Amino acid sequence: MASIVRSSKYRHVFGTAYKREDCFENLRISINAWDTNYVTANPKYVAVNWNAGGGGAFCVVPLGMAGKLRGDFPLFSAHAGAVLDTAFSPFDDDIIASGAEDHQVMIWRVPKDLEEREEDVTEPLLTLGGHGRKVGHVVWNPVAEGVLAVSSSDYTIKIWDVQKGQVKQTLKGFKDSIMSIAWNHNGTLIAATCRDKKLRIFDARSGELLQEGTSHTGVKGSRVAWLGSLPRLATTGFSRSSDREVYVWDTDNLEKPISKMQIDMSAGMLMPFYDPSTNVLYVAGKGDGNIRYYEYADEQLYFLSEYSSPEPQRGLGVMPKRGVDVAKCEVTRFFKVSSNSLVEPISFKVPRKAETFQSDIFPPAPAGKPALSAEQYFSGANADPVLIDMAKVFNDGPLIVGSNAPIATSAAPPPAATTPPVTATPPVTATPPVAATPPAIATPSQSSARSINEERLASPAGSATSVSSAARAAEAKALVADSAELEALRQENARLKQQLENAQSQVVGAENRINAAQEQLQKAKQQAAADEQAIEKLKSDLSSTATRDEIQAVKEKHDVALCKVGNLQGNLDQANNLVEEYKAKLAAAEAKAQEHEGVAANLQKELRAAIDAANSLTAAAEKAVDSLQ
Known part of the structure; x- marks a missing residue:
């Protein structure tokens, strides 16, 4: 990677x-x-x-x-x-x-x-x-x-x-x-x-x-x-x-x-x-x-x-x-x-x-539409998947698909032999649909003006040439109200833009903090890897006296501990429990090694060194977690 x-x-x-x-x-x-x-x-x-x-x-x-x-x-x-x-x-x-x-x-x-x-x-x-x-x-x-x-x-x-x-x-x-x-x-x-x-x-x-x-x-x-x-x-x-x-x-x-x-x-x-x-x-x-x-x-x-x-x-x-x-x-x-x-x-x-x-x-x-029928496919035709412009999903929501293709009511017996497919000319790939342009949204003043004009067109001819003063006053009042509403919307829009700019600044700050945390996490993983190599060396030194199954059992317990450290879950209690289990395994190996005369003293010394290394690993993990916190 x-x-x-x-x-x-x-x-x-x-x-x-x-x-x-x-x-x-x-x-x-x-x-x-x-x-x-x-x-x-x-x-x-x-x-x-x-x-x-x-x-x-x-x-x-x-x-x-x-x-x-x-x-x-x-x-x-x-x-x-x-x-x-x-x-x-x-x-x-x-x-x-x-x-x-x-x-x-x-x-x-x-x-x-x-x-x-x-x-x-x-x-x-x-x-x-x-x-x-x-x-x-x-x-x-x-x-x-x-x-x-x-x-x-x-x-x-x-x-x-x-x-x-x-x-x-x-x-x-x-x-x-x-x-x-x-x-x-x-x-x-x-x-x-x-x-x-x-x-x-x-x-x-x-x-x-x-x-x-x-x-x-x-x-x-x-x-x-x-x-x-x-x-x-x-x-x-x-x-x-x-x-x-x-x-x-x-x-x-x-x-x-x-x-x-x-x-x-x-x-x-x-x-x-x-x-x-x-x-x-x-x-x-x-x-x-x-x-x-x-x-x-x-x-x-x-x-x-x-x-x-x-x-x-x-x-x-x-x-x-x-x-x-x-x-x-x-x-x-x-x-x-x-x-x-x-x-x-x-x-x-x-x-x-x-x-x-x-x-x-x-x-x-992929649009959820087949490019080939089963018959075309088994005849050797090739085609890429039919694609959809995701703008359509943006405008219309999730795309549900269905098909009217028939399905057999019972399985046919397998053929005696399969004939290799015949190469066919690939069908033309369907062009992805183009998203429709969303309709424009009218402002309150536009909507009001449109309704007033429609009323005028629908009124009798006499009324069209002679609009009463009351009608003109009502129209003027409506336009004034619409203008006030439009100004309020403009102010609200300016306020929302300012909030958006503030939020974007906060996002940038959060991204910077995330980057810093990721760098610290990488350093902690590198330290854990170095500690792991030290433990692997100690375990390889033990391989001459302890059985393969015992070493594998110890390694699996240690692997779990490393996984917990790598994920930085912060659950140090679990890490301590794993160390105790690790010590128990090493103690069992030590007891078994003591049965072998002539090598007991050396094996005991190496096992104690492994315990010390495990404790050091736990301490390093705690230090790494503390540094991230």
Whole structure:
């Protein structure tokens, strides 16, 4: 990660959690151990995997129903096993796919009477079988309508034509469970990470394995995200020593990553989310409350800032760009699963007080319209996503989309053989719509004058040539009143402008304080890293006498302490508890070492040195926190 300070429009993006009353409560979110986000969202709904007793279910809640969910709210319940993943169609906000442990994929339509409905939704539009084991991921194609990628624990990815209920291609070659899948921006390629520690890229239509390389070496799994239309991938995972990492890859060569970045030492999976409109990569850790974000430029990830919360996240869903609040300069919105019963929206905004559309931070984004039909796509046609001018979202609010495309009522048997796609001429990309110019707002005097003229035109001819003195007096009185009102509005406008200038000065001062705090934070992290190296050296000295499991146990406890220091949560009581546990581990190792004659004295001396180093680390952490306070 580049450490220099760069000029960026998104440098001061900040995250704000919604108030409690605007969150979604009284949910029963799944506690399944499968690595999933648990939640997905679009401009109409938020959906969560449900903790159902027997069988599998998920819940779809309209965004307007924030608060405590009623106990009899309907579920989508037809799976015989736990639901592991859900995904809303990018082209129809009422269509959602679900994959479950029962080896099935189901396609559903959200009923119009969902808010008033009491009985569960138990009849999907379509059930897709053919998977040998549980279904872990369902991901819609971003360009072609009704094309769905499904990964399974049978070590395959199947590409479905949902409109016909047919498997069009099966991607093979995996040696273990598939951990993550992602389409590229025009839906022609699929990237996948696997527990066999390989990163692979496939041609989704021919099934050809285009690239393969060794990814993160840790055993805890990894995830992948495409960096928009660039020939680049970002992966998150673990090193052999459980360091959490982010790699950036050239999709034409997976022999080695073009950049590596170590985040911290913690046990939770890192969830990557890339916003192609802003070139910002958000990285959120499971089991902690941090969302870090980086701007990708010049083959580097530049750190922007970090959202921190005392409540750890189990999973995250992200709002499509067409659903953000453009008028409030909101660039991203996440939906955070912070407990087994709560989903908390988090809004990320650029700190601007603007009353007009900010085109520099809101370039065109996917419009929620398909560029290709499934038939065109599987015939070999290519197209980029259809884009919308975000000024339309600024003027009209979140864009809701729907589709009348047919969906098969039953899945067709898989074809005996797959014919390679025929290259077709790409269709012409639709031109993004241009936002309409908002109507001018009339001043009070203009409005009054217009109404008076209209009355004159509507009056009889005799009245038009002979206006009574009473009418003239009434007209003059109205104009005087309007002039006074206009002057009052001008004064109010001047007062508001002065308040705005004062607020802008305060914002500049706050930004300066933030920059100073970030510099202090960086110094504290550097000191923590130096202390960590000292501890690592001491632990390596101990490796000749203590067992590998003991050293690993000590390291994991120490990793947790370092994570707490790095996040500067200020909870020194927890740090002290971790040090006590660390001492207990070292004491146990010391007792075991004493059983070995001839080395007991040396080992005891080294262990005491390690304890002193741990105490020094805690003192350094306290000093770093005090300096920031």
